[in-house]
Amino acid sequence: MAPVAVTPVAPTDIIHDLKASLATERASQTSPETLLDVLAQAAAQYSNHELGFITSSAHDSSIQTKTFSQFNEYARSLAQAMLAWGKPAGSVIVVYLTEHEDNMAAVWACLLAGYVPCLQPALSAQQAHKEGHVAHIKGLFSSATWLTSESGAEQVNSIAGLDIHLLSDLKASAETSSADFKAHEAKPDDEAILFLTSGSTGFSKAVVHTHRTILAACHAKGESYGLTSESKIMNWVGFDHVAGSLEMHIAPLLYGASQLHVHASAILSDPLRFLRLIEEKSIELAFAPNFLLAKLTRDLEKRTDLFGSFDLSSIKRINSGGEAVVSSTAQAFASTLKNLAKDGNASFVISAGFGMTETCAGCVYDPIDVLATPPAHEFLELGAPIAGCEMRIVNPEDGVSPRPDGESGELQVRGPMVFVRYYSNPEATAASFVEGGWYRTGDVGIVENGKMRLSGRIKDTVIVHGVSYGIPELETYLQTVEGVTHSFLAAAPYRAPGQETEGFVVFYSPTFELDTEDAPAKLFATHRALRDISVKLITLPPQQIIPIPINQMEKTTLGKLSRARLVNLFKQGELAKHIARAEELISVARGATFVAPSTETEKTLAAIYAGIFNLSVSDMSAGDNFFELGGTSIDVIRLKREGEASFELPEIPTIQILKHPVISSLAKYVDSLVSKDATTEEYDPIVPLQLTGNKTPIFMVHPGVGEVLIFVNLAKYFQNERPFYALRARGFEPGHPFFGSMDEMVSCYAAAVKRTQAHGPYAIAGYSYGGVVAFEVAKRLEAMGEEVKFTGLINIPPHIADRMHEIDWTGGMLNLSYFLGLVTKQDANDLAPSLRPWTRKEQLEVVWKLSPPERLVELQLTPEKLDHWVDIAGSLIECGKDYNPGGSVSVVDVFYAIPLRGSKEDWLNKQLKPWAEFSRGEPAYTDVPGQHYTLMDFDHVPGFQKIFRSRLEARGL
Template sequence: MSPALPVTLNDIISQAAERFPSHEFSFITSSAHNSSIKVKTFSSFNQYVHNLAHAMLEWKKPAGSIIIIYLTEHEDNMAAIWACLIAGYVPCLQPALSAQQAHKDGHVAHIKNLFSSSNWLTTEVGAEQLNSIDGLDIYLLSDLKSSSSNYNVPADWVPRNTQPDDDAIIFLTSGSTGFSKAVVHTHRTILAACYAKGEAWVGLDHVAGSLEMHMAPLLFGASQTHVHASAILSDPLSYLRLIDEKCINITFSPNFLIAKLKRDLEKRSDLIGTFDLSSIKRIISGGEAVVSKTAQSFVAVLKKLARDPFKVSLIISPGFGMTETCAGCIYEPIDLATTEPKHEFLDLGRPIRGCEMRIVSPEDGKTVRADGESGELQVRGPMLFVRYYNNMEATSSSFVEGGWYRTGDVGIIENGVMRLSGRIKDTIIIHGISYGIPELETYLQTVEGVTHSFLAAAPYRADGQETEGFIIFYSPTFDLNGEHASMNLFATHRAIRDISVKMITLSPQFIIPIPINQMEKSTLGKLSRARLSSLFKQGELAKHIARADELLSEARGASFVIPSTETEKALAKIYAMIFNLEENDISASDNFFDMGSTSIDLIRLKREGEAHFELPEIPTIQILKHPVLSSLANYVNSLLSKGTQAEEYDPIVPLQLTGNKTPLFFVHPGVGEVLIYINLAKYFQNERPFYALRARGFDAGHSVFTSVDEMATCYAAAVKRTQPTGPYALAGYSYGGVMAFEIAKRFEAMGDEVKFIGVVDISPHLVDRRYKLDWTYCVLSLCLFLSLVTKDAADDLAPSLRPLSRKEQIEIVWKQSPPERLLELQLTPDKLDHWVDVSGSLIECGKDYDPSGSVAALDIFVPEALRERKEDWETTGLKPWDAFSREQATYTVVPGHHHNLMDFDHVPQFQKIFRTRLEARGL
């Protein structure tokens, strides 16, 4: 006799533990630098969560109480959900809180008011983030675990009776268009979704990970591997290793990750035929539209890296779903190796069992559109949510007659297959993250030159573009044919771009000024984004775009300096090639970094310059110090006439000089170089100057530092020369954080005000004495920081390298380094060897350093990977900074691991968080 089917979620975990006791959950956490895997069997996990549930009952909360779960690791979130369900509570998952104090406090107050209570289960770090809000009942996961260790309850223990239509889990919407709504799902709705997904086995989706990444597979007894996103982003090869080693059948990869993996892995010709990928059957994707060409290239790359390409059956399955639909409810599996996509974006497909979909007229929400016609997408089925918590108005307005839910998306159904063609909702989705259009518009309305209430932002994606972008339409306050129109337009567009980049990490693809007498509003006084977008696509706004281009060219021409010398002309040609511009558009006064360059562009400039001028080297640091074309030409001329010559050491490297706010000085990390800050500095353009401080010893004739005191004194004097009076803003990543602290102490002793001291992931004790700090450690630390080796490889290499000579060690790491990365960094074995000397000298300085004294206030930036490691956090980690700050030190979480906080993937979010702390300090 077959066992009874689960009728509540609680039955799922009990049945899985009983029927598949030895099946496993595997977890790779954000803090696992060595990608070690924690494993729990279904049986042991079931026992663990039952013990947690027993401990929860000690809180004496009534049945049905809502528990807000604010944790970061998959295992902890998973365990907390099950413990709540078993104890008879209703879990509500809280994503990462905003780093902006006002937004965070407003959100938490909203949740408190919505639920009429606030029970939070979190970590010590999470509790610190919540300590500014009164009236919260905060419970620590560490205390709950400690209490649960006293119990060993029966695996089938049931403290409270649960019914299928009881509230099961509450999910918060993104809040991209205002404060989050609370989506209520019952045991019945979630089980309906799990059964339907399981039939087609489409179980992994990021919209509601606890359902599709965990509960649906658990219902069918599937072992699972849960990986923190940062582990894949920091080491794309781990994606392939996991498929190989764990025999993964199904995985989830949103479009932006597919694009990143394609970019990173297609370069690895050294890995062709390396991985056994025969187990993988389906890659599910959601969150944003999947670009067909990107997906095809990704599949081709995986086949190339597979040990046996003919055994690889890679099916990409785009999906559509929402929090309200228990995540994915429409899917379209497609084998891109054998099937050519019909459209620019992969179709989203057909609904799962029990789910229905239709396209209707957006005007009345009821008239069904014909096959192939565009309209509002609506869905219905047993997996739909039952209500928005304490918000009946929003609930009723989300449904139309017949139980159809209004998704807010514009779609087309053709021959039973659905694809999206737009969105009714006020959001822009960039790399899978939703940003609210109204909030962006509100800030842009404040720009000088923008007529208030005559600005609209609309999503836009050009052909072949990998992620969504947007267009800004606005009416200027000035006459576009007036005397100063060109300079006014230039300043207005620059301000619009700056605000956009800082708010949603992306600049508008088009900024279109439309005279106010030609900007139509509705009878309700609103601009129609849909109409403006339609006019743009039809070419009706071409005359406004052309006029803007004409005026911007005129503004640029006012300060344009024609390159005159042969060297300037040659550099202008290189600048034009790098930025895809016409050679005639390059001015001798152009600043390389103001043109939007990245660290990769810098390497290209160096490489092309050396080749053209037949120079053995143009030092990178000299390009940083001579970013203006005419200045760089003069430096190149000096090399051509005299050869490389030693210059007086100056630690200050200006990375961008525009803006009127207090300058920011960022001290180098432990590798001594400052290239890592290039991508960060561009976010401060037209806001504040950004200077980096580079270590001594890289250039010929310059000795290394011999003590922290010597270094700090030198840096303090250099900052003073650059900015004679305060207030000062100092920061440092890794090693540089301690140096920023030391510089600040010297300034305060002189009576100067230091308003901001930012310490990014470094202990006040500078050098971690737990490690063997020998030359091998210096080699591997530098190589890890430069992305020449992975953390796994560095750990594996250390024992075998130590007995070898210095030369042999360099030879081995050199052979293991990706050739394209060595080319990007313009490294040679001798340069790497010298770089290790400089880095090693900094470690030597730090060995004898003991922190002392204090400063007015410290801002500590904590990587996600560290904040859950309680022992490291409280002892050898960052928490000891409290002793060196006269005010309570502020701790702010930033995405990533220590070695990738400033890389291309994390710096857009880092700069937003960092900026909020500058603003909080009055800067």
């Protein structure tokens, strides 16, 4: 036999063969044809890998877990129970839930039972819009089967014709399921999951994704992220969003990766939790949109006490999407993480991505170490498409002519992950595609050297902090303003250089001439109304309002204003003369009431005001009101700090700034402090936070800490609509004793309300502890023969005595410290048992050492002031210990958020529903965003004010 020739194998060939072998093995393990195969494969091959969940009601980082195998059995039992509904295969089930695990289980149960889940995001708080949307969905699917929670059912049970099923009932039925359940057999091109668009241009469209489109996307995402069965991902995006369900759940599940799903409120209320979880769970992949990057940076960059504290070595990549990522924000975030990391040489990859509901979330990515490779543009590049996806830039006019490299145009994508159609909407489907299967994204982009970046939007939306708002809806309301020529108004998205989030510009033609004597006053009133409506609808004012003569406002042949043309004219400076004319006229209008600051104190305060609001000192009038200029609670602290430094005063009490927001008034008060002529003022609980508007005033009672600064950010949304008064507890000022009983407090507050507003109808509300006080004030006013049309009770049950008895001095001190942002929720919970044996002074010293120095400076706190504040809060607790509600008011509106303890559903049903016993009319229970201590903060107050306003209007106010 001839000898066998052996060819030497180079090491590189061995490595190549090994990689090829691993790739083949990996492909064989991850080639399911339907989503049901994905779940079955995960349960079989990675049975002990885990799905972890932190719920909205979790007050620490406690994680509820299920192995893939356990979750599979759980979903199958729910599916078997679902079949008892008797729905035909292919029926659409609207899934309306809030917790990740509930949504996840419901979606898989639908798929296993042969149903098509449609994920419903949070419904509008406005009843008319909510009813219209639900009716639209019902008509779209020719059915109305909803799977929801008790609180979800509460929101839709007033709408006729819905077939509502409770998840709690389904779970109970599933406990008796048998083991012989046979799952539905799906085909790759069957409808799998429906996702609703934002409805920014009308009612929502339902995006149809099949098993094939979702799997194509998830395969490509996993390859892009480098997912393996050993990967660990963390997600906090809601499951109703394609990023939360497809990108951060199904894609990792396809590769066997363990997952941690955290309710958004847990991250937003405690940003440090984001880092703790990365460290504790060795997270490799996480998601953080631009607004969260900015928030985390703001909250953590000054925490020098935590520098070098976290092991962040596991994190390989942080995806970011939802809105454009500002390069400077990404760099600041990465720098902050580097400072906080134990490894001072750590690097952090931020991967900005582009994607839409129609593309199964992200389909274009650019992972980059922003510190090692400084970005070349204001916004991070979005990079190159994932495997199987293609992109191109074309002329937006014809939708097909390619644009040269480096030139902007309409972004189009195509590939197997692009949706197949809009449900029952062939017209919208046809309009979304051009020849060759290219999907028209509606975005303006630039492709250069194979990498894409966005430069604007064609679609009718503006994205503020990751939330899309409809331009057409905004325009509809702006058109109603007196002074605006109907159909000659356009609002267009615009982001100024260096701006963190997207904004917008309003172009319109006035109904009046700009050269008449009354033009300044009319223009001032028109622009003020346009700003007010904008703030109420989408939480921020226009960056610019530009009046353009009607003969210079060109319309298309279809009779529409071209937003793109107007924005281009604005960017090119072609509208500068109109902007200058508007500023001139508004300056004249302000001049009609302008009073130049005359005293040195007024001039100094004018300079401080100008610095805070980025205005010219020469434009400041002695009659300018701090809050009407846009002052927030943070701005109040800045005014206090700068005023004390300028006038060399040990303190300007915050309450005096709230009571004297006008420059001339505050100057007189400061002069009295400087001359030491200030006398102890007689206590008045009323603090006017804004006095403009003709609608019924709102009186808002303080929470259990007694202070009212927390309402400043809410009050500004009522400018030029209704006065907003807050009631502050007694005891903050020297010589003012604490309240001794609930009756004394209520009598004082009721009398103060009557002094401020002589007769009804009244609108009274209270936050937390203040809710029961507001209820008693409303009762007292009704006993005087007055009408109270609104009694708002914000996240407080009627029976509080037991809770008051539970709070000792230590608990009260820690509650106050958490409320003030001195300690985290976890610290407050962890410290209580160990601090109780210590002396009061020792306990305060511990909290003082834990408190962020910059927060202490912001609040101008001293140990003595904190000690006194704890006593004020303690006095209010004492007033509540003997409180037992009785009697009734005409009607109550209960607003509920995530409670301090327990689930939201138990909080609503067991603690808050008893308010019905004390209301002669039908109570309203309204879900609001946030947790108990966060629902009034910057992240949640924009949403809360809309909901709160809608309830006032529903009560005829």
